[in-house]
Amino acid sequence: MLRDRWWALGALITLSLVLLAFMVSLAVSIGEIAIPLSTTAKAIANRVFGASFELSRIHQGIIWDYRLSRALVAASVGAALALCGVILQALLRNPLAEPYVLGISAGASTGAVAVMILGFGYGLLTLSSGAFVGAVVAFLFVAVLAAGTGGQSDRIVLAGVAGSQLFNALTSYIVTTSANAEQARGVMFWLLGSLGGVRWSDVYLAAPIALAGFIICMLHARALDAFAFGVDAAETLGISVRRVRIVLLGLTALMTAAVVSIVGSIGFVGLVIPHAARFIVGPLHQRLLPAATLMGAIFMVAADIVSRIIIPQQILPIGVVTALFGAPAFAVILYRARTAA
Numbered sequence: 001m002l003r004d005r006w007w008a009l010g011a012l013i014t015l016s017l018v019l020l021a022f023m024v025s026l027a028v029s030i031g032e033i034a035i036p037l038s039t040t041a042k043a044i045a046n047r048v049f050g051a052s053f054e055l056s057r058i059h060q061g062i063i064w065d066y067r068l069s070r071a072l073v074a075a076s077v078g079a080a081l082a083l084c085g086v087i088l089q090a091l092l093r094n095p096l097a098e099p100y101v102l103g104i105s106a107g108a109s110t111g112a113v114a115v116m117i118l119g120f121g122y123g124l125l126t127l128s129s130g131a132f133v134g135a136v137v138a139f140l141f142v143a144v145l146a147a148g149t150g151g152q153s154d155r156i157v158l159a160g161v162a163g164s165q166l167f168n169a170l171t172s173y174i175v176t177t178s179a180n181a182e183q184a185r186g187v188m189f190w191l192l193g194s195l196g197g198v199r200w201s202d203v204y205l206a207a208p209i210a211l212a213g214f215i216i217c218m219l220h221a222r223a224l225d226a227f228a229f230g231v232d233a234a235e236t237l238g239i240s241v242r243r244v245r246i247v248l249l250g251l252t253a254l255m256t257a258a259v260v261s262i263v264g265s266i267g268f269v270g271l272v273i274p275h276a277a278r279f280i281v282g283p284l285h286q287r288l289l290p291a292a293t294l295m296g297a298i299f300m301v302a303a304d305i306v307s308r309i310i311i312p313q314q315i316l317p318i319g320v321v322t323a324l325f326g327a328p329a330f331a332v333i334l335y336r337a338r339t340a341a
Contacts, residue, residue, distance in 0.1 A: 009281060009287050009290075009291075012280070012281065012291065013290055013291070013294065016291070016294035016295065016298065017294065019298055020075065020294060020297055020298050020301070023071075023298055023301040023302055023305070024068075024071045024072065024075060024301055025037055025040055025041070026305060027067065027070070027071035027074070027301050027304055027305050028040045028063055028067040028068050028071055030305055030308065030309060031062070031067060031308060032313075033058075033059075033062060035059055035062065035063060039055060039059055039063070040063055042055055043055055043059065043060050043063040043064060044063070044064075044068070046060070047064055065199075065200075069198060069199050069200045069202065069203050070195050070198050070304065071301055071304065072203045072206075072207060073195060073198040073202050073203055073206050073207075073262065073263065074195055074297075074300040074301045074303070074304040074318075075297035075298075075300060075301050076203070076206035076207045076209070076210040076297070077206055077210075077259050077262065077263055077266065077269075077300055078269055078273075078296035078297045078298070078299055078300025078301065078303075079210045079214070079293045079294070079296045079297040079300075080206070080209060080210040080213055080255040080256075080258070080259050080296075081099055081255075081256075081259060081266065081269040081270040081273070081296055081300075082269060082270060082273040082274060082277070082292040082293055082295060082296025082297075082299075083210070083213050083214060083217055083255065083289065083292065083293055083296070084098070084099035084213075084252045084255055084256055084270050085097070085098050085099060085269070085270030085271055085273060085274040085292070086217070086224075086274045086277075086285070086288060086289060086292050087217060087224070087248050087249075087251070087252050088101060088102075088252060088270070089274055090224040090227050090228060090285070091153070091224075091227055091244075091245060091248060091249065092153040092156060092157060093153055093227065093228070093230070094153065094157060095275070096271070097157070097271075098267070098268075098270040098271040099252060099255075099256040099259075099270040100164070100256065100265070100267065100270070101157060101160045101161075102138075102139060102142050102156070102159075102160040102163070102249075102252070102253065102256070103138045103139070103141070103142045103159075103160045103161075103162075103163025103164040103166075103167060104135045104138050104139050104142075104253055104256040104257055104260065105135075105164075105256065105260050105265045106138060106163065106164040106165075106166075106167035106168045106171070107134040107135045107136075107137055107138020107139065107141070107163065107167045108131040108132070108134045108135035108138070108256075108257060108260035108261060108265070109131070109134070109167065109168070109171045109191055109260075109264075109265060110134045110138070110167045110170045110171045110174070111130040111131045111132070111133045111134020111135065111137070112127050112128075112130050112131040112134065112187075112190060112261075112264075113171050113174050113175060113179075113187055114130060114134065114174065115127055115129075115130030115131075116130075116183065116186065116187060116190075117174055117175065117178050117179045117183050117187070118174060118178060127190070128202075128261040128262055129261065130261075131257075131260055131261035131264075132257050132258065132260075132261040134167070135253070135256065135257030135260055135261065136253070136257055138163050138167050139253040139257070141163050141166075142156070142159045142160050142162075142163040143159075143249075145159040145162065145163070146159040146160075153231075156249075171191075175187055189317055190264045191264055191265055191319075192264065192265070192317030192318075192319040192320055193263055193264040193265055193266040193317050193318045193319030193320075193322070194263060194264055194317055194318065195263055195304055195307075195318055196315065198262060198263065202262050205258060205262065206258065206259070206262055209254070209255055209258045210255070210293075213251055213254075213255045214289065214290075214293050216247070216248075216251055217248070217251070217285075217289050218286070218289055218290075220244060220247070220248060221285040221286045221289060222239075222285075223239045223244045224248075224285040225283075225284060225285050226239045227239075227244075228283065263318070264317075264319065265319060266300075266318060266319045266322055267319060267322060267323055267326065268322045268323055268325075268326025268327065268329075268330065269296055269299060269300060269322055269326065270296075271326065271330060272326045272329050272330050272333065273292055273295050273296045273299060274288070274292050275330070275333045276295060276329070276333070277291040277292035277295050278292075279333070279336070299322075300318075300322075303318055303321045303322050303325065304318055304321075306321050306325075307320070307321045
């Protein structure tokens with residue numbers, strides 16, 4: 001029986017990898033200039049494997065310099081957000097926990113706005129680096145506040161809510177008092193999430209962080225299973241609760257800060273995808289983590305495609321697309337959970 005379950009998981013992962021590769025290829029092919037999938041494959045073969053297919057320089061540039069990097073960042077961001085959601089829902093034992101529950105997204109927004117509008121950093125910080133600094137500051141604020149109130153799971157959530165409100169207020173204050181109309185429009189678009197400006201340098205940041213996060217999570221899969229029964233049960237099973245919390249919450253903060261610094265705030269991925277993956281493969285984290293990672297990557301690439309084709313000649317912020325699909329999906333999940341209960 002156990003052997004059949006692992007065989008089914010292997011088949012699911014293989015199918016998901018094939019689907020992810022297809023979605024990335026589709027994302028590279030779709031746009032204002034339609035490019036056949038065969039041309040996409042040839043362009044990638046020319047760069048990666050040193051092939052010598054004859055392609056137009058325009059197609060080669062569009063595929064390699066713009067669309068492929070965008071698709072890979074989308075996949076990495078989706079995978080990282082889904083991992084963060086799995087971690088937080090297990091550690092906090094809260095089905096509504098998601099990557100932004102710790103106030104990291106709000107802090108990143110404040111950091112980005114401070115760079116964009118106030119010139120914070122005196123020109124030495126980019127928008128992404130300013131967002132990363134803000135995310136780290138917000139996480140430290142929430143961590144200190146939670147530790148000072150006892151450090152229990154519910155206190156961490158409440159500290160995250162307080163941090164989110166504080167940094168959202170700071171962001172609104174800066175935009176209201178210091179931004180002109182053009183700056184305010186740019187801030188709003190960034191806050192809704194955007195993949196428009198990503199390049200290969202962002203791939204080299206997002207992909208290794210997602211991969212490292214996955215490996216670290218898999219090493220702590222047994223500990224995450226133990227947390228499902230409560231802190232006391234985890235300690236009884238020999239889990240170092242304090243160490244695991246510090247490592248995994250720190251990992252969540254790092255991944256979320258990196259993601260927000262690259263693409264802005266994108267909601268619902270870390271909330272919905274873990275529930276969907278849990279419904280398919282069950283609660284065991286050795287199966288749940290790889291399933292959620294791949295599903296998050298596929299969902300984000302698909303959302304990026306939709307954001308570029310849903311309105312002709314216009315690109316929607318990807319956070320709008322994830323919310324449009326994520327909110328109804330989460331409603332369905334809640335209804336199924338109620339029915340099961």
